[in-house]
Amino acid sequence: LAGLDCIYLTGEQAENNIVEHVGILQEGPEAQTRFDKVLLLAPTAAIPTKQVCQDLMRRGVTAIGLVGPECPQLPAALKTFGDESFFPILYFPSSGDLSFPAVKILNEIILRANTEAWRRRVIHGRFTHIAMSSGSLIDLATALYQLIGCPIAIYDMYNEQRILIPEGHPSLANLRLDTLPTEALKTGWQPFRIEATPERPFNLIITGIIVDKMTYGYLVVAEGGNRLQATELVAIDHAAIALALQLVKEKATQDAYQNLRNDLLDEILNAEVDDTARNNLILRSRSLGWDLERNYITIAFGIDGMERYYSKDVNRGSIPWRTCMEHCLKQIGDLARELEPNAIVAGHSDTIILLLRVEPAQSPQKMRQRLVKLASNIREAAVERLDGIGLSVGIGESTGSLLEIGPSYREAREALLYGRSIFGPGSIVPFSELGIYRLLLRFTQREDLEEFYQRTVGILVEFVAQQDSHLVPTLEALVANNGQMQKAAESFNIHYNTLKYRLQKIKELTGLDWHEAEGRLNLHIGLKLRQVIGNNNN
Incomplete structure (x- = not known):
């Protein structure tokens, strides 16, 4: 001018x-x-x-x-x-x-x-009162709605929930965050306005709910025909601060409760319990609502490729180990309690432990089938929610009260580690199905195992690379068909005489005769060792 x-x-x-x-x-x-x-x-x-x-x-x-x-x-x-x-x-x-x-x-x-100053003091006082009096997210959303008269949506990222005020309002009922512009979700505390479109005849105002550079959620307001005034924008700002405080309090409460469960389970699994310690564990278990009179069995969930989450290089997009564990523990816990309301979920070391009640009258086979199905449902749903994080599962066999759950935990842990080592990431393995693998993996003289493998199946693998590629699959077909040669030939789609020829070739290379019990046992163990040595080189 x-x-x-x-x-x-x-x-x-x-x-x-x-x-x-x-x-x-x-x-x-x-x-x-x-x-x-x-x-x-x-x-x-x-x-x-x-x-x-x-x-x-x-x-x-x-x-x-x-x-x-x-x-x-x-x-x-x-x-x-x-x-x-x-x-x-x-x-x-x-x-x-x-x-x-x-x-x-x-x-x-x-x-x-x-x-204007008076209205701002009223707004500040109202949200401060709700926050300090332990008001809920719904209370805060309702207060904001009463002040500005526009539909409100709160997206709680930690608990994965959405709150609508008024409930089911059409302007926000079908709104998904992943359909919004990226810059709108990186706005921080500053309100971001998205102008109306023909498909969405109203503006959106988005404010991040952020604490210590961590986004806990988003506050979304559907702006009507008249644009919100400065005082109403101030109300949105105060509401976002109060929401951040409430979400932090809720997360802190949940984390503290989960830490109590984790610490108690850790003591139950590791401590040598005398009478005094036993009474203390009983009192703490009852305070958490754990039933000490019932028998439990253990399912162990492990994060596949956990070593990459130890990386501190944030430029590579990795996340801290503790954050990954907390996220997995929450998702698995929520899913488990949806399917089994009495389930106990806790973190122990780098494993997520699920303790399930079992009925004494249930047969081991039916119980194992039920646990495998339950673990599969939880794993599939959790992997979908965890966005790329893989999970393997081990299932214990022994049952006992909470204070006697140690053997079941160790079985589930071994099934998890050995199963992932043998069958690869994403496996679900009951302890009872490890069979001879338990002995082979615990064998301390690795050189002896490798020498035995080389004399049985290893020599066939080398021969496969040079000439005949069907010798090892032939053995696997025989094992799968309980040694019945006619069924093995049919499953392999070859003539019976071709199968006999291959067995003769195996005998020439290894000195082991499939038709003799000793030779058949050694070849079978050799196949098992192939999985152990091939998938467990560390």
Whole structure:
């Protein structure tokens, strides 16, 4: 506005909120700082930009009056800025004395400012009261809805829930965060407005709920036909802060409760329990609602490729081990309790432990089938929710009370580790199905195992690489068909005589005859060792 014929009317605010000592500044608001209200009068030809208005506000200008013979057309963006920032842009006819209406305008601006300050104090007090009195997320959302009159959605990322106020409102009922622009979800505390589209005839205002650089969720407001005013945006800001406080409290409570379960289970599994310690464990177990009179069995979940989560190189996109464990523990716990309400879920070392009640009358086979099905359902649902994190599962065989669950845990742990080592990541292995693998994997003299493997199946693998590629699959077909040669030939789609020829070739290479019990046993163990040595080179 430099070079234009502008007048700065200034005034001091008295105790009765009336403007007094009105004067004229010839050099702009920076020249004399003793005036706390400034009204800039400029010709209508000098319509300012939004950036100029923001600069004038920082320098102490309270409002702009445009003086001219005709009312100017203000750009829509400038009018919106004036409304939202309580920065009036007014029109004065060029005829007449401007001092009297200018003073009245300054008085009105002061009254509006005081009203605005009072409303902000009310908003702050209301959300602070709800937060300090342990109000819920629904209480906070309802309070915001009552203040601004627009539909509210709270996306709780930690507990994976969405709260709508009013419930089921069509403007937000079908809204998914993954359909929103990426920049809207990286807005932080600053509200981000997404303008309406033909498919969505209303604006969205999105505010991140963030604590210590961690996003706990999002607050989404469906803006109606009239854009929200500055006070209403302040209400959204205060609501987001109160929501952040509430989510942090909820997470801290959940984490503390989970730590109690983890620590108690750790003591049960590892401590040598005397009478005093036993009584202490009984009291703590009952305080958590654990039934000490029932028998339990253990399912162990392990994160596949856990070593990559120990990385501190955030540029590679890896996440901390503790964060990964907490996320998996929560998801598996939620799913397990949906399917088995009495399930006990806790973290132990790098394993997630699930303790399930068992009925004494149930046969081992039926119980094993039920546990495998349950573990499979939990694993599949958890992997889908965990976005790329793989899980393997081991299932114990022994049952016992909570204070006697140690053997069942060790079985589930071995089934998890050995099963993943033999059958690969993502496996679900009951301890009872490990069979001879338990002996082979526990064998301390690895050189002896490798020598035995080389004399039985290893020599066939080398021969396969050079000439005949069907010798090892032939043995596997025989084992799968309980040694019945005719069925093995049919399953392999070869002639019976071809199978006999291959067995003869195996005998020539290894010195082991399939038709003899000793030779058949050694070849069978060799096949088992192939899985152990091939998948467990560490």
